[in-house]
Amino acid sequence: MVIDPGNNLNSTNAAASGSAKSRLATTQKTAVPPSESDSSSAPDSVSLSQKGQTLAKLASELSGDAEINHDKVAQVRAALANGSYQVDAQAIADSMLEQDGSFK
Helix, strand or coil: CCCCCCCCCCCCCCCHHHHHHHHHHCCCCCCCCCCCHHHCCCCCCCCCHHHHHHHHHHHHHHHHCCCHHHHHHHHHHHHHCCCCCCCCHHHHHHHHHHHHHHHH
């Protein structure tokens, strides 16, 4: 099935969503089930590009919490809860400018 970005599936307009529903129903009616001869063909497969593999590896490595300072997190939570947490806007701005310089 091809997804058309202009299909108005997320539209709040009732007429547009109605026509989208009718197009979806038409698409579903015309779908052809695989024949028995297709079952003997090779199974579908998916492979990630090198970049995709690298991103998946990084996401896996970053999902761990080995580098979280739980004591600091508890301190910040307590400060937020009692209203004493202070934001240092200058430090945030400096960090943003420093990061921006590293991307150029």
